[in-house]
Amino acid sequence: MPEGRRAAALRLTGRAVAPLVLATLVIVAAQAAWGQDVEAGREKAAPCQACHGPNGNSTVPLFPILAGQTARYLYLQLRDYQEGRRQDPLMDPFAASLSRQDALDLAAFFAAQKPLATAFNPDPQKAARGEKKAAETLCTMCHLKQFMGQNEIPRVAGQHYEYIVKQMRDFKSGTRTNDAGNMASVSKTLSEEDVDDLGHYLAGLY
Numbered sequence: 462m463p464e465g466r467r468a469a470a471l472r473l474t475g476r477a478v479a480p481l482v483l484a485t486l487v488i489v490a491a492q493a494a495w496g497q498d499v500e501a502g503r504e505k506a507a508p509c510q511a512c513h514g515p516n517g518n519s520t521v522p523l524f525p526i527l528a529g530q531t532a533r534y535l536y537l538q539l540r541d542y543q544e545g546r547r548q549d550p551l552m553d554p555f556a557a558s559l560s561r562q563d564a565l566d567l568a569a570f571f572a573a574q575k576p577l578a579t580a581f582n583p584d585p586q587k588a589a590r591g592e593k594k595a596a597e598t599l600c601t602m603c604h605l606k607q608f609m610g611q612n613e614i615p616r617v618a619g620q621h622y623e624y625i626v627k628q629m630r631d632f633k634s635g636t637r638t639n640d641a642g643n644m645a646s647v648s649k650t651l652s653e654e655d656v657d658d659l660g661h662y663l664a665g666l667y
């Protein structure tokens with residue numbers, strides 16, 4: 462190839478390659494900054510299955526469904542269990558040995574899984590009262606429409622009835638205190654009947 466044409470060809474290749482290299486660098490940088498690996502999380506999630514079910518779709522009502530929960534909330538709960546701000550005799554040992562990276566990867570994995578409907582059959586009257594109570598109490602100001610959750614505020618839609626009721630009682634009694642006061646003040650305004658009604662409403666939201 463004559464010298465001139467070779468130089469031109471090289472310049473052309475250079476021009477075509479530069480944006481590709483740049484795009485790759487941007488992607489790599491974004492991944493490094495985000496630092497959450499869904500596939501690594503899938504492997505690390507093997508011991509969680511025994512309680513939280515396949516892909517975080519637990520079938521035991523007192524074990525929360527993790528599938529489709531927000532990654533930020535999952536990560537913060539794991540840290541809270543690890544550092545004793547939230548306590549549960551079954552869950553504590555599984556959070557204890559996690560590194561920060563493990564918690565990030567697990568959170569990313571469970572957040573990326575599809576939540577499945579549970580077998581729970583809500584009582585229509587209780588669910589209707591629960592919906593009214595939720596509107597009155599402005600729950601969705603924080604939990605968003607249909608309790609889908611956002612960042613550090615959990616998705617509650619379609620969660621197990623028994624688990625929801627237990628958490629609201631725990632907030633109310635001060636057994637669970639890792640909520641920066643957000644749920645403590647709300648739950649103190651709720652009667653036992655409200656808690657039951659809200660459980661029927663929320664567990665049936667899917």
Ligand code: HEC
Nearest residue numbers: 508509511512523524525535538539549551552555567627
């Ligand atoms: C022996 C059973 C068991 C195992 C195994 C287990 N958990 Fe849990 N987990 C629980 C129970 C029970 C709770 C709810 C405790 C409560 O009522 O506050 C829970 C709660 C959680 C929560 C809080 C969810 C929410 O909605 O607030 C997260 C996150 C979590 N577990 C993640 C994990 C991860 C990740 C693993 C595996 C590394 C794991 N769990 C293994 C029993 C278990």
Ligand code: HEC
Nearest residue numbers: 595598599600603614615617625628639640643644647659
């Ligand atoms: C001011 C904001 C705010 C309002 C209003 C609010 N919540 Fe929450 N809720 C939160 C936050 C934040 C958390 C998570 C606390 C934590 O980090 O442990 C939470 C947690 C919960 C949980 C536990 C979820 C889990 O997976 O463990 C339930 C159930 C719940 N809220 C139901 C309700 C209901 C029902 C209402 C209305 C009656 C309500 N919330 C109103 C902020 C709010």
